């Protein structure tokens with residue numbers, strides 16, 4: 023099975039969590055498969071809240087109504103991918119640069135369903151460079167502070183987030199205490215947010231491999 027086939031399979035498996043109301047939708051290639059699957063039941067749902075402009079465009083392309091998060095009081099479920107995930111449902115996200123909006127929509131949702139192919143499961147987070155969204159004028163300062171924490175920050179070239187900010191991809195950060203590091207980096211002035219999702223972890227992880235879909239939940 024190819025990685026894309028696994029992504030499609032896990033995206034379709036997530037549909038059972040998204041059967042009615044407004045659905046929170048993340049971003050990335052796995053989520054693109056989820057959006058395509060969602061289109062097959064679009065008559066049943068009210069619409070979606072999107073965590074990126076790309077996802078919003080894809081949803082609208084399928085004729086699925088996209089709501090502003092501010093107009094939605096309750097979000098039962100949020101479905102998103104991850105760049106790395108552990109068995110205790112902590113994640114690194116933001117490979118696509120949508121980490122801040124993803125973290126906001128995840129915060130609102132009552133249930134976070136993470137969908138991945140099995141290559142994303144790791145024993146310890148940190149091999150994937152940690153994305154940190156920064157206000158442009160704080161780029162160098164934040165970079166120096168990340169170095170003090172043991173990371174090697176690199177500016178993502180030619181990339182601006184949907185919020186008009188920059189992303190530093192930080193290598194060399196073995197995350198032995200993800201909630202602590204998440205909070206610590208977010209305290210640096212000029213950081214909008216970082217891609218550790220541990221203070222609000224996933225509630226359900228669906229992992230696709232050649233053996234089928236494995237479900238891990240708290």
Ligand code: 5RP
Nearest residue numbers: 050051052103116117118120
């Ligand atoms: C985007 C993300 C994505 O969820 C993450 O990068 C995984 O993407 P993909 O499904 O393409 O592997 O956090 O900001």
